[in-house]
Amino acid sequence: MEREGIDPGDGVHRIPAIARIVDSGKFQAFIFVVIVLNAIVLGLETYNGITDRYGDTLYLLNEIFLGVFIVEVSLRIASYGKEPWNYFRNGWNVFDFVVVFAVFIPGVRQNASLLRLVRLLRVVRVVSVLPDLRVLISGMGRALPPIASMAAMAVLLLFIYGMVGWKIFGEELPERWGDIGSAMLTLFTVLTLEGWNEILFAGQEVTRWSWVFFVSFVLIASFLLINILIAIIINAVEEARDAERTHEAEERLQAAQESGIAADPLQNALDRLAELKSSIGEVETEITAFRIRSEEQDGSAPPPARERRKLRASGRRGRGM
Numbered sequence: 001m002e003r004e005g006i007d008p009g010d011g012v013h014r015i016p017a018i019a020r021i022v023d024s025g026k027f028q029a030f031i032f033v034v035i036v037l038n039a040i041v042l043g044l045e046t047y048n049g050i051t052d053r054y055g056d057t058l059y060l061l062n063e064i065f066l067g068v069f070i071v072e073v074s075l076r077i078a079s080y081g082k083e084p085w086n087y088f089r090n091g092w093n094v095f096d097f098v099v100v101f102a103v104f105i106p107g108v109r110q111n112a113s114l115l116r117l118v119r120l121l122r123v124v125r126v127v128s129v130l131p132d133l134r135v136l137i138s139g140m141g142r143a144l145p146p147i148a149s150m151a152a153m154a155v156l157l158l159f160i161y162g163m164v165g166w167k168i169f170g171e172e173l174p175e176r177w178g179d180i181g182s183a184m185l186t187l188f189t190v191l192t193l194e195g196w197n198e199i200l201f202a203g204q205e206v207t208r209w210s211w212v213f214f215v216s217f218v219l220i221a222s223f224l225l226i227n228i229l230i231a232i233i234i235n236a237v238e239e240a241r242d243a244e245r246t247h248e249a250e251e252r253l254q255a256a257q258e259s260g261i262a263a264d265p266l267q268n269a270l271d272r273l274a275e276l277k278s279s280i281g282e283v284e285t286e287i288t289a290f291r292i293r294s295e296e297q298d299g300s301a302p303p304p305a306r307e308r309r310k311l312r313a314s315g316r317r318g319r320g321m
Helices: 016-022 025-044 048-078 084-089 091-104 112-123 131-169 180-191 196-206 210-258 265-297 305-320
Strands: none
Touching: 016 048, 025 048, 025 112, 048 084, 048 091, 048 112, 084 091, 091 112, 131 180, 131 196, 131 210, 180 196, 180 210, 196 210
């Protein structure tokens, strides 16, 4: 259980009363609703008829949303008491502060395009409000280096197949295969699987063995590369999630040490193990109960006493853990 006055994410002292407000689920949900409403208002501003009729109302709503965001960020900063700079130790907090207060930069309000851009960035704050979305964005950042390597492999593959395609189809189909640039662009179209059958049929008119060229490219480039890309992203997201959990555990331990609480990592591990055993016990109970019901519905003999004892024992173990 978190100790009041300690931010487990930052490991610094905070004012309990304000921290409880800004960290509560209801407050987070309220800010999320305001961000969504802000997005709706920005969308309505794209309709000329609505803007001409309700332009002043939309402007007033934007100013109200800005006021809500300013109060929110101010409360979060105030929750750090005499050490407000600790608010900026978190990168997402810096992002929120810049997005909200960018409207006060000289010249922004006088420039309609910049003002709309700043208002649009406020909608992007939904990333900082939703934890799972933050993990996803962090995972995408982690995936950039391996994606760059995969992109290099894709370019190499396009170049090799482009040279082969130029050799086979260059003279007959110069508009698509006349040079390496056109050939690689054609193969990129095939890679997206958008209208690639037309390119295949055109190649079939040149040589009936062109299907080997196209099918092999689709199998290697489209299916293999896309699956590798998906695997890279999934692995990066999992690494980001594990890193966030590890960081939270380290910061929680640091906060406990700074507050004088004797942290017991072994006890934490034992608690997690007990929760895991309880979950396993519940799954065993459900499986055994399902098997017994299936046997009874099939008209087979009643379950033996050993199975009934196992079911009762599983239920007691699941409840007792």
